[in-house]
Amino acid sequence: MNENLFSSFMTPTIVGIPVVILIILTPSILLPSSSRLISNRFASLQRWLIQLTLKQLMATHNTKGRTWALMLTSLILFISSTNLLGLLPHSFTPTTQLSMNLGMAIPLWMATVVTGFRYKTKASLAHLLPQGTPTPLIPMLIIIETISLLIQPAALAVRLTANITAGHLLMHLISGATLALTSINPAISLVTFTVLVLLTVLELAVALIQAYVFTLLVSLYLHDNT
Template sequence: MMTNLFSSFDPSTSFSLALNWLSTFLGILFIPTSYWMIPSRYNMIWSKVTITLHNEFKILMGNSSKGSTLMFISLFTFLMFNNFLGLFPYIFTSTSHLVMTLAMALPMWMSFMIYGWFNNTLHMLAHLVPQGTPAALMPFMVLIETISNIIRPGTLAVRLAANMIAGHLLITLMGNTGNSVSLIILMILLTAQILLLTLESAVAIIQSYVFAILSTLYSSEVT
Protein backbone atom coordinates (compact mmCIF):
# COMPACT_ATOMS: atom_id res chain seq x y z
CA MET A 1 0.00 0.00 0.00
CA MET A 2 1.25 3.45 -0.86
CA THR A 3 2.47 5.52 2.07
CA ASN A 4 2.05 8.72 0.07
CA LEU A 5 1.19 9.83 -3.43
CA PHE A 6 4.83 10.21 -4.53
CA SER A 7 5.67 6.60 -3.61
CA SER A 8 4.15 5.52 -6.94
CA PHE A 9 7.26 7.06 -8.54
CA ASP A 10 9.68 5.23 -6.22
CA PRO A 11 12.41 3.55 -8.33
CA SER A 12 13.09 0.77 -5.78
CA THR A 13 12.33 -2.87 -6.65
CA SER A 14 11.91 -6.14 -4.77
CA PHE A 15 15.50 -7.21 -5.51
CA SER A 16 16.90 -4.42 -3.28
CA LEU A 17 18.28 -2.86 -6.46
CA ALA A 18 17.04 0.14 -8.43
CA LEU A 19 16.46 -1.95 -11.56
CA ASN A 20 13.84 0.51 -12.79
CA TRP A 21 16.65 2.86 -13.79
CA LEU A 22 17.46 0.36 -16.57
CA SER A 23 14.48 1.80 -18.46
CA THR A 24 16.74 4.77 -19.20
CA PHE A 25 18.60 2.63 -21.72
CA LEU A 26 15.49 1.49 -23.61
CA GLY A 27 16.02 4.37 -26.04
CA ILE A 28 19.04 2.52 -27.42
CA LEU A 29 16.62 0.03 -28.99
CA PHE A 30 15.50 2.75 -31.42
CA ILE A 31 19.02 3.46 -32.70
CA PRO A 32 19.83 0.34 -34.84
CA THR A 33 17.31 1.37 -37.53
CA SER A 34 19.80 4.05 -38.63
CA TYR A 35 22.16 1.27 -39.76
CA TRP A 36 19.73 -0.35 -42.16
CA MET A 37 20.79 -0.45 -45.81
CA ILE A 38 17.43 0.97 -46.92
CA PRO A 39 16.32 3.86 -44.66
CA SER A 40 12.94 3.43 -43.01
CA ARG A 41 10.32 6.16 -42.68
CA TYR A 42 11.24 6.55 -39.04
CA ASN A 43 14.88 7.05 -40.01
CA MET A 44 14.04 9.68 -42.63
CA ILE A 45 11.77 11.59 -40.22
CA TRP A 46 14.39 11.52 -37.50
CA SER A 47 17.06 12.74 -39.96
CA LYS A 48 14.90 15.76 -40.77
CA VAL A 49 14.44 16.45 -37.04
CA THR A 50 18.17 16.31 -36.36
CA ILE A 51 18.97 18.55 -39.35
CA THR A 52 16.40 21.11 -38.16
CA LEU A 53 17.83 21.02 -34.62
CA HIS A 54 21.36 21.36 -35.98
CA ASN A 55 20.43 24.46 -37.95
CA GLU A 56 18.72 26.07 -34.95
CA PHE A 57 21.54 25.29 -32.52
CA LYS A 58 24.13 26.47 -35.05
CA ILE A 59 22.46 29.88 -35.24
CA LEU A 60 22.41 30.21 -31.44
CA MET A 61 25.98 29.04 -30.94
CA GLY A 62 27.52 30.75 -33.95
CA ASN A 63 29.40 29.23 -36.84
CA SER A 64 32.65 29.14 -34.84
CA SER A 65 31.58 26.12 -32.76
CA LYS A 66 31.48 23.39 -35.41
CA GLY A 67 30.43 19.95 -34.15
CA SER A 68 29.20 21.23 -30.79
CA THR A 69 25.56 20.86 -31.81
CA LEU A 70 25.94 17.07 -31.75
CA MET A 71 26.10 17.11 -27.95
CA PHE A 72 22.85 19.07 -27.63
CA ILE A 73 21.06 17.01 -30.29
CA SER A 74 22.06 13.87 -28.38
CA LEU A 75 20.80 15.45 -25.16
CA PHE A 76 17.46 16.28 -26.78
CA THR A 77 17.18 12.72 -28.15
CA PHE A 78 18.00 11.12 -24.81
CA LEU A 79 15.50 13.26 -22.91
CA MET A 80 12.71 12.83 -25.45
CA PHE A 81 13.03 9.04 -25.51
CA ASN A 82 12.94 8.88 -21.71
CA ASN A 83 9.99 11.29 -21.49
CA PHE A 84 8.01 9.30 -24.05
CA LEU A 85 8.83 5.91 -22.53
CA GLY A 86 7.57 7.18 -19.17
CA LEU A 87 4.09 7.55 -20.69
CA PHE A 88 3.82 3.79 -21.26
CA PRO A 89 2.43 1.61 -18.45
CA TYR A 90 4.88 0.00 -16.02
CA ILE A 91 7.89 1.95 -17.36
CA PHE A 92 9.72 4.09 -14.84
CA THR A 93 10.09 7.78 -15.80
CA SER A 94 13.69 8.57 -14.91
CA THR A 95 13.41 12.22 -15.97
CA SER A 96 10.81 12.86 -13.24
CA HIS A 97 13.51 12.56 -10.56
CA LEU A 98 15.99 15.28 -9.62
CA VAL A 99 18.69 12.60 -9.34
CA MET A 100 18.56 12.25 -13.12
CA THR A 101 17.90 15.83 -14.21
CA LEU A 102 20.39 17.43 -11.83
CA ALA A 103 23.04 14.90 -12.85
CA MET A 104 22.71 16.19 -16.41
CA ALA A 105 22.33 19.92 -15.71
CA LEU A 106 24.98 20.43 -13.02
CA PRO A 107 28.07 18.95 -14.77
CA MET A 108 27.17 20.66 -18.03
CA TRP A 109 26.73 24.06 -16.35
CA MET A 110 29.93 23.55 -14.37
CA SER A 111 31.91 22.79 -17.52
CA PHE A 112 30.56 25.95 -19.18
CA MET A 113 31.54 28.04 -16.18
CA ILE A 114 35.04 26.58 -15.90
CA TYR A 115 35.67 27.06 -19.61
CA GLY A 116 34.28 30.61 -19.62
CA TRP A 117 36.12 31.90 -16.54
CA PHE A 118 39.45 30.40 -17.59
CA ASN A 119 39.37 31.32 -21.29
CA ASN A 120 37.06 34.37 -21.52
CA THR A 121 37.41 36.04 -18.12
CA LEU A 122 36.76 39.59 -19.32
CA HIS A 123 33.75 38.44 -21.30
CA MET A 124 32.30 36.69 -18.24
CA LEU A 125 32.91 39.75 -16.05
CA ALA A 126 31.22 41.98 -18.62
CA HIS A 127 28.11 39.74 -18.45
CA LEU A 128 27.69 40.56 -14.76
CA VAL A 129 26.94 44.22 -15.52
CA PRO A 130 24.41 44.87 -18.33
CA GLN A 131 25.16 47.71 -20.70
CA GLY A 132 23.79 51.08 -19.57
CA THR A 133 23.56 50.19 -15.87
CA PRO A 134 24.00 53.28 -13.57
CA ALA A 135 27.10 53.24 -11.39
CA ALA A 136 25.03 53.19 -8.18
CA LEU A 137 23.24 49.98 -9.25
CA MET A 138 26.31 48.10 -10.46
CA PRO A 139 27.01 46.25 -7.15
CA PHE A 140 23.39 45.12 -6.95
CA MET A 141 23.38 44.02 -10.61
CA VAL A 142 26.55 41.98 -10.05
CA LEU A 143 24.89 40.27 -7.09
CA ILE A 144 21.65 39.59 -8.98
CA GLU A 145 23.45 38.29 -12.08
CA THR A 146 25.68 36.06 -9.95
CA ILE A 147 22.69 34.53 -8.15
CA SER A 148 20.78 34.03 -11.41
CA ASN A 149 23.84 32.32 -12.88
CA ILE A 150 24.29 30.01 -9.90
CA ILE A 151 20.67 28.81 -9.86
CA ARG A 152 20.68 27.92 -13.57
CA PRO A 153 21.37 24.18 -13.14
CA GLY A 154 18.70 24.02 -10.43
CA THR A 155 16.10 25.68 -12.63
CA LEU A 156 16.96 23.38 -15.53
CA ALA A 157 16.63 20.27 -13.36
CA VAL A 158 13.49 21.34 -11.45
CA ARG A 159 11.71 22.54 -14.60
CA LEU A 160 12.10 19.19 -16.34
CA ALA A 161 11.33 17.04 -13.29
CA ALA A 162 8.33 19.12 -12.18
CA ASN A 163 6.73 19.17 -15.62
CA MET A 164 7.17 15.43 -16.07
CA ILE A 165 5.86 14.47 -12.63
CA ALA A 166 2.90 16.89 -12.67
CA GLY A 167 1.02 15.13 -15.45
CA HIS A 168 1.82 11.69 -14.03
CA LEU A 169 0.46 12.73 -10.64
CA LEU A 170 -2.74 14.04 -12.18
CA ILE A 171 -3.25 10.84 -14.17
CA THR A 172 -2.61 8.79 -11.01
CA LEU A 173 -5.11 10.85 -9.01
CA MET A 174 -7.79 10.48 -11.67
CA GLY A 175 -7.10 6.75 -12.00
CA ASN A 176 -7.36 6.10 -8.25
CA THR A 177 -10.88 7.55 -8.11
CA GLY A 178 -12.22 5.29 -10.87
CA ASN A 179 -13.28 2.48 -8.51
CA SER A 180 -15.75 4.55 -6.53
CA VAL A 181 -17.61 6.58 -9.16
CA SER A 182 -20.59 5.96 -11.39
CA LEU A 183 -20.35 4.82 -15.01
CA ILE A 184 -21.02 8.29 -16.45
CA ILE A 185 -18.32 9.92 -14.34
CA LEU A 186 -15.99 7.03 -15.22
CA MET A 187 -16.44 7.75 -18.94
CA ILE A 188 -15.69 11.43 -18.29
CA LEU A 189 -12.56 10.43 -16.36
CA LEU A 190 -11.38 8.17 -19.18
CA THR A 191 -11.91 10.94 -21.74
CA ALA A 192 -10.03 13.41 -19.54
CA GLN A 193 -7.17 10.94 -19.10
CA ILE A 194 -6.87 10.40 -22.85
CA LEU A 195 -6.76 14.17 -23.40
CA LEU A 196 -4.23 14.51 -20.59
CA LEU A 197 -2.08 11.78 -22.12
CA THR A 198 -2.10 13.67 -25.42
CA LEU A 199 -1.02 16.81 -23.58
CA GLU A 200 1.75 14.86 -21.81
CA SER A 201 3.04 13.68 -25.20
CA ALA A 202 3.41 17.30 -26.26
CA VAL A 203 5.02 18.19 -22.92
CA ALA A 204 7.55 15.37 -23.41
CA ILE A 205 8.77 16.97 -26.65
CA ILE A 206 8.56 20.56 -25.43
CA GLN A 207 10.49 19.96 -22.21
CA SER A 208 13.25 18.09 -24.07
CA TYR A 209 13.53 20.98 -26.51
CA VAL A 210 13.52 23.59 -23.73
CA PHE A 211 16.26 21.76 -21.81
CA ALA A 212 18.43 21.47 -24.93
CA ILE A 213 17.83 25.03 -26.14
CA LEU A 214 18.59 26.57 -22.73
CA SER A 215 21.78 24.52 -22.49
CA THR A 216 22.73 25.83 -25.93
CA LEU A 217 22.08 29.43 -24.84
CA TYR A 218 24.14 28.97 -21.67
CA SER A 219 27.05 27.58 -23.69
CA SER A 220 26.86 30.43 -26.23
CA GLU A 221 27.30 32.99 -23.43
CA VAL A 222 30.76 31.68 -22.49
CA THR A 223 32.20 31.59 -26.01
Protein backbone atom coordinates in the same frame (compact mmCIF):
# COMPACT_ATOMS: atom_id res chain seq x y z
CA MET B 1 -2.85 7.28 0.03
CA ASN B 2 0.32 9.39 -0.23
CA GLU B 3 2.47 6.30 -0.62
CA ASN B 4 0.24 5.01 -3.40
CA LEU B 5 0.24 8.41 -5.09
CA PHE B 6 4.01 8.80 -5.16
CA SER B 7 4.99 5.14 -5.44
CA SER B 8 5.36 5.43 -9.22
CA PHE B 9 8.18 7.93 -8.71
CA MET B 10 10.25 5.61 -6.53
CA THR B 11 13.31 4.00 -8.12
CA PRO B 12 12.43 0.37 -8.93
CA THR B 13 14.62 -2.34 -7.49
CA ILE B 14 15.19 -6.05 -8.08
CA VAL B 15 16.36 -7.99 -5.01
CA GLY B 16 17.18 -4.64 -3.41
CA ILE B 17 19.37 -3.52 -6.35
CA PRO B 18 18.29 -0.34 -8.22
CA VAL B 19 17.67 -0.99 -11.90
CA VAL B 20 17.41 2.63 -12.99
CA ILE B 21 20.48 2.26 -15.23
CA LEU B 22 18.82 -0.56 -17.19
CA ILE B 23 15.65 1.52 -17.51
CA ILE B 24 17.58 4.53 -18.80
CA LEU B 25 19.30 2.38 -21.43
CA THR B 26 16.01 0.84 -22.62
CA PRO B 27 14.98 3.64 -25.07
CA SER B 28 18.31 3.36 -26.90
CA ILE B 29 17.10 0.04 -28.32
CA LEU B 30 14.52 1.95 -30.39
CA LEU B 31 17.16 4.18 -31.99
CA PRO B 32 18.89 2.62 -35.01
CA SER B 33 22.66 2.38 -34.66
CA SER B 34 25.28 2.64 -37.38
CA SER B 35 25.43 -1.15 -37.70
CA ARG B 36 21.73 -1.48 -38.51
CA LEU B 37 20.76 1.64 -40.43
CA ILE B 38 17.81 0.62 -42.57
CA SER B 39 16.23 2.96 -45.07
CA ASN B 40 12.69 2.71 -43.74
CA ARG B 41 10.10 5.30 -42.78
CA PHE B 42 10.97 5.27 -39.08
CA ALA B 43 14.68 5.90 -39.70
CA SER B 44 13.94 8.57 -42.31
CA LEU B 45 11.50 10.34 -39.98
CA GLN B 46 14.00 10.18 -37.15
CA ARG B 47 16.79 11.67 -39.27
CA TRP B 48 14.47 14.42 -40.52
CA LEU B 49 13.40 15.38 -36.99
CA ILE B 50 17.01 15.40 -35.75
CA GLN B 51 18.14 17.59 -38.65
CA LEU B 52 15.22 19.98 -38.15
CA THR B 53 15.84 20.28 -34.40
CA LEU B 54 19.58 20.68 -34.85
CA LYS B 55 19.04 23.39 -37.43
CA GLN B 56 16.92 25.33 -34.94
CA LEU B 57 19.43 24.91 -32.12
CA MET B 58 22.53 25.79 -34.16
CA ALA B 59 21.04 28.69 -36.14
CA THR B 60 22.59 31.41 -33.96
CA HIS B 61 25.85 29.67 -33.01
CA ASN B 62 29.31 30.44 -34.35
CA THR B 63 31.85 27.84 -35.44
CA LYS B 64 32.98 27.11 -31.88
CA GLY B 65 29.43 26.69 -30.63
CA ARG B 66 28.55 24.29 -33.44
CA THR B 67 31.12 21.84 -32.13
CA TRP B 68 28.49 21.06 -29.46
CA ALA B 69 26.04 19.79 -32.09
CA LEU B 70 26.53 16.11 -31.25
CA MET B 71 26.25 16.78 -27.51
CA LEU B 72 22.99 18.73 -27.88
CA THR B 73 21.53 16.14 -30.26
CA SER B 74 22.33 13.33 -27.83
CA LEU B 75 20.89 15.35 -24.96
CA ILE B 76 17.52 16.04 -26.58
CA LEU B 77 17.19 12.42 -27.74
CA PHE B 78 18.02 11.11 -24.27
CA ILE B 79 15.62 13.40 -22.40
CA SER B 80 12.74 12.94 -24.85
CA SER B 81 13.11 9.15 -24.85
CA THR B 82 13.21 8.93 -21.05
CA ASN B 83 10.23 11.28 -20.77
CA LEU B 84 8.22 9.13 -23.17
CA LEU B 85 9.32 5.99 -21.35
CA GLY B 86 7.26 7.01 -18.33
CA LEU B 87 4.04 7.04 -20.35
CA LEU B 88 4.21 3.29 -20.91
CA PRO B 89 2.22 1.05 -18.53
CA HIS B 90 4.11 -0.25 -15.47
CA SER B 91 7.14 1.90 -16.33
CA PHE B 92 9.34 4.41 -14.55
CA THR B 93 10.27 7.95 -15.58
CA PRO B 94 13.91 8.71 -14.68
CA THR B 95 13.47 12.44 -15.33
CA THR B 96 11.09 12.74 -12.36
CA GLN B 97 14.16 12.36 -10.13
CA LEU B 98 15.64 15.75 -9.27
CA SER B 99 19.03 14.19 -8.57
CA MET B 100 19.26 12.83 -12.12
CA ASN B 101 18.23 16.14 -13.68
CA LEU B 102 20.77 17.99 -11.56
CA GLY B 103 23.35 15.46 -12.69
CA MET B 104 22.63 16.49 -16.28
CA ALA B 105 22.21 20.23 -15.72
CA ILE B 106 25.23 21.01 -13.52
CA PRO B 107 27.99 19.53 -15.76
CA LEU B 108 26.48 21.06 -18.92
CA TRP B 109 26.08 24.47 -17.29
CA MET B 110 29.58 24.27 -15.83
CA ALA B 111 31.02 23.39 -19.23
CA THR B 112 29.40 26.45 -20.85
CA VAL B 113 30.63 28.74 -18.05
CA VAL B 114 34.17 27.38 -18.21
CA THR B 115 34.11 27.77 -22.00
CA GLY B 116 33.05 31.39 -21.61
CA PHE B 117 35.74 32.24 -19.06
CA ARG B 118 38.35 30.50 -21.20
CA TYR B 119 37.61 32.07 -24.57
CA LYS B 120 35.64 35.24 -23.65
CA THR B 121 36.94 36.20 -20.23
CA LYS B 122 36.18 39.92 -20.43
CA ALA B 123 32.70 39.39 -21.88
CA SER B 124 31.86 36.76 -19.25
CA LEU B 125 32.94 39.06 -16.43
CA ALA B 126 31.08 41.96 -18.05
CA HIS B 127 27.82 39.99 -17.75
CA LEU B 128 28.10 40.31 -13.98
CA LEU B 129 27.81 44.10 -14.19
CA PRO B 130 25.35 45.75 -16.62
CA GLN B 131 26.71 48.76 -18.47
CA GLY B 132 25.82 52.15 -17.02
CA THR B 133 25.23 50.90 -13.48
CA PRO B 134 25.48 53.67 -10.84
CA THR B 135 28.56 53.28 -8.63
CA PRO B 136 26.66 52.75 -5.32
CA LEU B 137 24.72 49.84 -6.86
CA ILE B 138 27.73 48.01 -8.31
CA PRO B 139 28.34 45.61 -5.33
CA MET B 140 24.65 44.72 -5.05
CA LEU B 141 24.25 44.07 -8.79
CA ILE B 142 27.38 41.92 -8.90
CA ILE B 143 25.97 39.77 -6.09
CA ILE B 144 22.55 39.52 -7.79
CA GLU B 145 24.03 38.61 -11.18
CA THR B 146 26.34 36.03 -9.57
CA ILE B 147 23.41 34.41 -7.77
CA SER B 148 21.34 34.38 -10.97
CA LEU B 149 24.26 32.68 -12.74
CA LEU B 150 24.64 30.04 -10.04
CA ILE B 151 20.95 29.11 -9.93
CA GLN B 152 20.74 28.42 -13.67
CA PRO B 153 21.42 24.65 -13.35
CA ALA B 154 18.93 24.36 -10.48
CA ALA B 155 16.31 26.15 -12.59
CA LEU B 156 16.96 23.74 -15.47
CA ALA B 157 16.58 20.66 -13.27
CA VAL B 158 13.58 21.88 -11.26
CA ARG B 159 11.70 22.97 -14.41
CA LEU B 160 12.06 19.54 -16.01
CA THR B 161 11.27 17.66 -12.78
CA ALA B 162 8.21 19.76 -11.92
CA ASN B 163 6.62 19.59 -15.37
CA ILE B 164 7.05 15.84 -15.79
CA THR B 165 6.01 15.05 -12.19
CA ALA B 166 2.93 17.29 -12.28
CA GLY B 167 1.63 15.68 -15.47
CA HIS B 168 2.14 12.16 -14.16
CA LEU B 169 0.43 12.99 -10.86
CA LEU B 170 -2.56 14.47 -12.69
CA MET B 171 -2.84 11.38 -14.88
CA HIS B 172 -2.62 9.17 -11.79
CA LEU B 173 -5.42 11.10 -10.01
CA ILE B 174 -7.74 11.15 -13.03
CA SER B 175 -7.20 7.46 -13.77
CA GLY B 176 -7.98 6.62 -10.14
CA ALA B 177 -11.14 8.72 -10.29
CA THR B 178 -12.17 6.99 -13.53
CA LEU B 179 -11.84 3.54 -11.97
CA ALA B 180 -13.74 4.62 -8.86
CA LEU B 181 -16.60 6.14 -10.88
CA THR B 182 -16.98 3.13 -13.20
CA SER B 183 -19.18 1.26 -10.73
CA ILE B 184 -20.86 4.38 -9.32
CA ASN B 185 -21.71 6.52 -12.33
CA PRO B 186 -20.67 5.15 -15.76
CA ALA B 187 -21.65 8.36 -17.56
CA ILE B 188 -19.32 10.54 -15.49
CA SER B 189 -16.59 7.89 -15.70
CA LEU B 190 -16.81 8.11 -19.50
CA VAL B 191 -16.24 11.87 -19.25
CA THR B 192 -13.22 11.44 -16.98
CA PHE B 193 -11.87 8.74 -19.30
CA THR B 194 -12.11 11.17 -22.22
CA VAL B 195 -10.25 13.76 -20.16
CA LEU B 196 -7.62 11.12 -19.36
CA VAL B 197 -7.12 10.32 -23.05
CA LEU B 198 -6.75 14.01 -23.89
CA LEU B 199 -4.34 14.47 -20.99
CA THR B 200 -2.26 11.54 -22.23
CA VAL B 201 -1.96 13.19 -25.65
CA LEU B 202 -0.98 16.41 -23.90
CA GLU B 203 1.66 14.57 -21.89
CA LEU B 204 3.15 13.17 -25.09
CA ALA B 205 3.58 16.74 -26.30
CA VAL B 206 4.90 17.91 -22.92
CA ALA B 207 7.50 15.12 -22.88
CA LEU B 208 8.93 16.32 -26.20
CA ILE B 209 8.55 20.03 -25.45
CA GLN B 210 10.35 19.79 -22.11
CA ALA B 211 13.24 17.94 -23.75
CA TYR B 212 13.45 20.70 -26.36
CA VAL B 213 13.24 23.47 -23.72
CA PHE B 214 15.99 21.90 -21.59
CA THR B 215 18.29 21.54 -24.61
CA LEU B 216 17.40 24.99 -25.94
CA LEU B 217 18.32 26.65 -22.63
CA VAL B 218 21.65 24.82 -22.58
CA SER B 219 22.17 26.00 -26.16
CA LEU B 220 21.42 29.60 -25.12
CA TYR B 221 23.91 29.38 -22.24
CA LEU B 222 26.45 28.09 -24.72
CA HIS B 223 25.69 30.91 -27.16
CA ASP B 224 26.32 33.49 -24.45
CA ASN B 225 29.74 31.98 -23.72
CA THR B 226 31.12 31.30 -27.22
